Amino acid sequence: MLESLDSGMFPRNESLDTSLQRLLIFTFIALCPIQDFILRGTALIAIVGSSPSSVPLLFIIFLAFAPWVVCGRFRVLQVGAIAALYAFVLTIYGVMQFGMTFYGQNLIRTSLGSLMILSLFLAAIFIPRYELRGTVRSACYAAFFILVLGLCFSHPTPFGVPRLFDNPVFHSTIIPTLDRPRGLSSEPSFLSVTTVSIGLLCAHFSRKRISKAFFLLATVGLLVATGSKGGIFILFICLGILAMLRFRKWYQLPVLGLAIVPLALIATAWIPTLFPETGILQSGSVQTRASMILCAIVIVAHHPFGVGFSGYRPAVSQYLPDSMSSIQSLSPLPLDFSEVSEYLGVSPNVGTKTFFFDQAMCFGLPFVIVFIVLIIKLLKRLSVEKRILFVGVMAVAIAFCSYVSVSGEYATAILFGVAFQETGRNLFGRSRRLIEVQAVHSN
Secondary structure (H helix, E strand, O other), X not given: OEEOOOOXXXXXXXXXXXXXXXXXXXXXXXXXXXXXXXXXXXOOOOOHHHOOOHHHHHHHHHHHHHHHXXXXXXXXXXXXXXXXXXXXXXHHHHHHHHOOEEOOEEHHHHXXXXXXXXXXXXXXXXXXXXXXXHHHHHHHHHHHHHHHHHHHOOOXXXXXXXXXXXXXOOOOOOOOOOOOOOOOOOOHHHHHXXXXXXXXXXXXXXXXXXXXXXXXXXXXXXXXXXXXXXXXXXXXXXXXXXXXXXXXXXXXXHHHHHXXXXXXXXXXXXXXXXXXXXXXXXXXXXXXXXXXXXXXXXXXXXXXXXXXXXXXXXXXXXXXXXXXXXXXXXXXXXXXXXXXXXXXXXXXXOOOOOHHHHHHHHHHHHHHHHHHHHHHHHHHHHHHHOHHHHHHHHHHHHHHHXXXXXXXXXXXXXXXXXXXXXXXXXXXXXXXXXXXXXXOOOO
């Protein structure tokens, strides 16, 4: 039997204890700034367990699906069923194309790990009840408080306060030469996108203009304090686009241009400090991202429908050397490929460091089209009345395409979940309809 949903992507059992739901949602959101927790080293899959938010999220998922299982009634979202079938077919294709093992690693086992990471991220967007506005608002404020605490009491601590969070419980990832704050995140890039997501969510939920202004200024201030080049750059791009969309009268654009001139002069003076000439030579991050992004483009060109999770690492090993050579030929400076060269063997952290290009390699052009269409549709709806969410979604979307993956990064999932809920979540058209299968019980 086909039926559509009136309250979100997933049906809700109103008989469930609302207080428990609110507690789980509050805990899930409030703990999302903690992204490098000791759980990373447990039996859980490393990156899935890197945030304590994973625990309440698993309970939220259980409560969402338990009534279906208990009642013997199973519902399968059409778009979800198609995506699952597509991923399964690609996994088989990857095994047939590249084999079952890679440097002794079982590709099926690694595929299951990657699938769990992606599934939890998508579940964090669509399953929690973000329509419980009061609970979500309070949780965002709590998350912002924890975010600030993490910045104040982690290396490098301001004003000489104790480094309370520099311990294996809150930082299981060791970075020997860390010169920028990372708060409670595993690295500074995750901190920047977490700051944008939580800060703008707090501004969105604030009821008074002065509170909105405080969180907006605090978000920009935290990004400046953390020295996040990507976060600052992307946020200013989004604010500029928002200003162009809002100020359309003939006399407003020249005024906007005059206001931007001082910012441009400051940025010009600031750029040499943020991007020193020796920075590219001393760090392998730029080379890694450039080489892997080019590698992803080449893989999609050879495999338009993707290679699946199972073919990810073998495909990178096959196409990455030529990509590194191409990047070096385009650079006037000698580049350091020591970091990305490790991806040719058994490295535990192989990736483009971007969500978009990682998934493009796995799922090919269909993913690229779906991602772009959904982001555009979401931004169109947010640009009318939800301008703060518009800036947040655009900033995170750009970050996903340039320098951020989704490994345990639930703050961005919460931002997208709130955005979908605020726009009615009806971006999928008829695909929101469900196929309901009544289980057959023998007498």
